[in-house]
Amino acid sequence: MRRENTKSNIDFKSIFDSLPDLYLLLDRDFNIVGVSDAYLQATMVSRKQILGKNVFDAFPDNPNDPKATGAKNLYASLLRVLKNKSADTMAIQKYDIQRPADRGGGFEERYWSPINTPVLGADQEVEYIIHRVEDVTEFVHLKKNGSVQLKLMEELRTKAGEMEIEIYQRAQEIQEANKQLEEVNKNLARLDQIKTQFFANVSHELRTPLMLILGPLEMLLAEKKLPSFVQNTLRRIQNNAQILLKHVNDLLNISKLDAGKMILHYANIELVKLIQQTIALFEAQIPERKLTFSMDLPHELQAQIDPDKIQHVLINILSNAIKFTPKNAKVWIRLEQINPEICKLQIADNGPGIPPDLCETIFERFFQVEEPTTRTVGGTGLGLSIAKDFVELHGGSILASNAQNGGAIFTIELPLKAPQNVKVYSSYSQPSLGEKEISTSLAEFRNKVNPIKEAAEEDYYNRPLILVVEDNQEMNHFICKILNTFYRTESAFDGREGLQKSLALHPDLIVSDIMMPHMSGVEMVHAIREHPLLLKTPIIILTAKADDELTARMLEEGAQDYVIKPFSAKEFKARVANLILVKKAEDELDQFVYHASHDLKAPLPAMEHLISWIEEDLGEMLSEQSKKYLLLLRQRASRMSKLLDGLLKYAQSGYVFDKVRTIHTDRLITDIIKKLNPPQTVTFQLEDTLPVLNTCELPLREVFTALLDNSIRHHHRKDGHIIIGTKEKDRFYEFFVADDGPGIEKKYQDRIFQLFQTLQPRDKLETSGVGLSIAKKIVEFQGGKISVESEKNKGSVFRFLWPKDKEIGDAC
Template sequence: MPDFRTLFESVPGLYLVLMPDFTIVAVSDAYLRATMTKREEILGRGIFDVFPDNPDDPSATGVRNLKASLESVLQNRVADTMGVQKYDIRRPESEGGGFEEKYWSPINSPIFGENEEIAYIIHRAEDVTEFVRLKQLGIEQHKLTEELQARTQQMEAEIFLRAQELQDVNRQLRAANEELAKARDEAHTAQEQIASILESVTEAFIGLDREWRITYVNQQTAKLNGKQPEDFIGKIYWEVWPWSVGTRLEREYRRAVSEQMAVHFEELYEPLNIWLEISAYPTKDGLGIYFRDISDRKAAEKQREHLLFQEQQHTTRLQKLAEATLAINSALSIEEVLQVITEQARSLIDAHQSVTSVTIDQNWSQAINSVSLSDKYAAWRDYDEKTDGSGIYACVCHMNRPMRMTQAQLEAHSRWRGFGDAADKHPPMRGWLAAPLTGRDGRNIGLLQLSDKYEGEFTEEDEAIVVQLAQMASVAIENARLYEAEQNARTQAEAANRVKDEFLAVLSHELRSPLNAILGWAQMLRSRSFDQKTTFRALDTIERNAKLQTQLIDDLLDISRIIQGKLSLNVSQVDLVSPIEAAIETMRLAAEAKSINVKFSILDSELQVNKNPKSQIPNPKFLVAGDRNRLQQVIWNLLSNAIKFTSSGGIVEIKLEAIGSNTQIQVKDTGVGIDADFLPHVFDYFRQADSKITRSFGGLGLGLAIVRNLVELHGGTVSAESLGVGLGATFIVQLPLIKDESISKDEFNSSLIPDFSSLPLEGVRILVVDDEADTREFLTFALEEYGAETIVAASAAEALKALELYNPDVLLSDIGMPEEDGYSLIRKVRSLSLERGGSIKAVALTAYAREEDQERAISAGFQMHVAKPVEPAELVAAVSSLTVGS
């Protein structure tokens, strides 16, 4: 995982991260350099302790303004952009101490935590000191220049007025030439001096009489117009410059004359495309006009305005970037992140097109697109063509690097040609700017691309912003994926908990219901006497409910084995006709009780249905490799379900047929059917279509889950079909057939419990060990009924004593006993000598019924493992099998 603190500290911008109490918790290296501070000196301190106001500046407002901005962020929960601030910075003592005058452009943005409260404030600043100083210097120089120009022009006007007066005097002297010769000479000399002064003036000058006739032009005017001074004298101003008629020049000149006031203005001199600063001064004889070329000053002002515009644009972009950061961080889904980043990118860069694409596990065929188009491309608003990551995109996605090209560069690129063939599928492009999206592991997850900028081509600054946006989007997308994964996991966990709770409620109900009948009848049989018919009915009810509980427990044990992967099969060749007929026979009474017609048919004209469920004749068309008991359990579960969910008078059909290399068992009923929404979950663990307290049918919802797992263990498949509620259901099992059909009849003999007509245990001495008195009493009674002689022990210690005293033939022991269990007992027995009973036949009788429990019992020293509850005949058969030939 990247070191995000190091990445943050190395970013080029000036950043501080503050706690809501304004304590500094992180700072970028650029900020430290700009403020002449060190990280270890400022982390953990308040920002105003580190950066106080300049005590030598009584008008300092930096602390007050910054504090107000930060408090605004906390109160309004949105970013705050401050104007340019004067905030002096303390110099280190090594550099002379004191404070250095500084100007800053700050932005303060909130960062929200998981509880939607502000966790941090990001303080970003930009040092604009040089810009402010240049601006101040330009203003001061401009004012000084204007004052000097005004003074010069006033002096020149006075000189000109005096020149006019001298010219009048000169004319008077010429009229009285004889009398005023000396005065004429002086006037001539003065005239030459004035002309010399006017010629030495750097501005262009034109003198006009009251008829707008040109009386004088200096060399600057002539040079400016590319003529000689004499080319202008005596001509009417409007005839020499006809283009000025009706313009601002004419209006201002006439206003100066009519109002007898000086006018000053600036105007573009179109013939030469230069800017002039014009001053017109009225005189008693006409008008004096000064022209000064200010093109350089205008160019500087335009450059300054351009720089100011760029600064404002930069500030606006920073503000939009901060807004984009907030919007991206608040998005919780990938779609929201893509929509925000696509819109923000187009807005920040001022482009007509923006598209963001994200892949799903590097699969571009499943990419998620977000498109933002301006009104220029309104016809393409429904555009959603998938990016496939090839062509020009590969340069960005496969190499994880940004690209910026003009339209000419784009069309000339070798990777663009294929895209150009499908141009009609995409909005027309004009230039291209793209940046990759990368995951935490560095792998590409998509790209952000823009085209058709409003003005000009994409710039290096545009590329930097898009790269930054792509990085923020990448982090947000990864976070959104983690959030969605966490939400999905939470939903699944909640669903699992809900299913578990429902299952436990059902389990409690299903275990208690049989107990109610068992305990009820048992108490009634103990407290009163009934006739034989009622007594048999009571005993039948107790037996039936006890078997139901046994079946529930067996289902739980099967599910436990399945979940742990410990369910094993005793595989042999099995004729499927036999377990199907056995299951039908087992469920016959239940079907007859509801008047349900159970039909079994084999879809093969060469075969006949075997009506005798005890037949041992194999059917070679339907041989599979499997566990006969487990396969019978599969069919029994499906048949039991069909009967349970079919109303009285309904029909249940079982069909068996060979399909290619598989055999297919179909169990179809006319029962309640399966809702389409529940059908995909019908084989899930602990799932029932109706788990409410008002459900109509019992059971734990485990039967079909067991069916699925048993069928899959046999290499087969099982599926369910239903047209809907009330329309019945069909379950289809397919199992692979055995290719080799050669088989011996003996392999299909059923392990039927013998029907004892005599006393098979007569003369057999059995040591019964169990800590439960009721169990000891039942076992003793059952064994003695079949001729056995019993000795009882309530613990392992008692059993060891009885073993030596009575020398029994068989040891029948419980496993789970207090103080010392059955495993310990059998190990001690096996450690005894033959004379003391060390080789006695031993049967483990226990409620621990898992296959691993059976294996453990055999490994410990028992010859057999019998699971509780056990029927007397089964118990007698187990003991008899150990005593045969003894």
């Protein structure tokens, strides 16, 4: 009678042991739990010797080979399998095998081609790893010896089977590519961490003076004796400060989200009541915009959510709807329970809607549908991004679309239950957000009605703009045709017209010929780089001549790439796309600088003027306490303005554009000292070693100004002495600024070059904490380094490397 094979009577162990190829079975801790007979034979060990041992104890590296990396590479591959839950093919490895004593002992040179494959359990986690190898020692020896004898090649083909000659090179390339990819990922993670920390630092530095502005304002507004027009003026100041606060809060939320520090506090909430409370808080804003809310809500709906975060989502989406809808517009809110686990919330308006191709893009950070130069409402472009992050933290989703009759629809799907093993508070009166949060969110368009820009019918005007400067009309038309699929294009037919259109349009990229009438491409690039707003605009040069000297000159003048005619359209588009992507990455910081210098700073002049009006109009009506509050308010506004000026200067400091000229450094330093106007008791000594060099004056002036200003401000002595000198060091000059001030403790010496870092309280020493940061950024941009040597109460010596002579007339 034929016995049926079942899972219970199949001897899988015997099958595995008898496999004809070389296999090890490892557990999650890399212990050997199975081995094929073929593997035992190839490695000259017995099953009893290695079974149960860790693979690296059973097969250590050859201790006599200092270059052995087999164990290290195998460990890295096994870790990748655990992390990625996918097979990992290794390059050919040199992994020597220890011979038994009866075979002479010692290690025998071996080369292997390994692949490690995961075995997933029911929970989709890695339970085992199958380690399969092929012995390719003869193949490697043959390759090393360079033998081409036909007989040996035939023997190799027979033993290797279907293994191709390229396997060695390809496997090596895979390993090298993995190393490069790991390095790139490390760098990206480091840059992302720096950006997140930068946002957090900026937010913290701006919130402190903001609270010192809003605090005195509340005290002033609490004085009932103030005339109504004064209270109205103070409220306008408060409104501008709230605009600043919202932008700063958004930046702080982003930094917490990026750092993974945003924590949800779940509570049992009646979701319908939360929505109704939020809408009620908006009532104060509705009369100004003449908006109408229409709600379709169930009688009640219980949910386990973080009420603060969900109300923040509601505020951001409703604020967005109110911003972009005209007067007499409507906003619809609909809530329904899809199933016992999920609810769906929809918020719709009858505003201009969203361009269809931007329905996903609007959730990206800093993105705004309107162009920054023509936008009708303010903001940092972070509200919808934060809303999306908060919803996804709950395990939900948010989508944007357009209604059939126009207007935008935001659809949120949200789990009604908190994840398992998460603490849920049983009672929660109401979210901590309230009228102040709503007021802050809507402050930027209170008491004014902005015209609404109609949405574009297509995405053409949202594409990057490329200016094509080419005097040959056929070639110009051809280039535009190549690019029109993905970009907007504008044509210019000589260098002069190209310069004019560059200044007028601020394109995302410029493509230019060299030989053109009126103004050549060389002259145009030079003229473009003299305008700060075009300093970072990428330029591709088209040339019909393979002229290395001219190409090098163009790259030195400020072009990023060049293409020789005739060129491949595919290659040309790839070069364009690469530069556009690089510029897009740089624009994230540019957008932040724009908002920091525009949106964050815009309310400050208004506050300054309004304070002056109060002082002039009221005269002696104000109490002494009120006058003190006004003075404090003015000081804090001034402090905020200086912080923002420093931030902007820091962001732009790496892009100081200047021409190389002959600079007498002693004269330059003397002029800087004169403009700093130090106390007469502070003396300066300029050493005779200060050189005359060919360099750019503006960046060098910025560095010396920052260092000298730092030494003067922090000296604290009436008879201070500062020495400035230099010495040659390879291809650099090493300048130094030494003082006999209080010195800097070693633990603070790295911090002083960080943004907003000061060692003295800012109320005691008026400084923004950006001077040394700017100096460091400029020096590093020039290819040098900056450092400090100091001991407490023994003065400080700042040193920086500056490149030696450049060619007169060159750009830098």
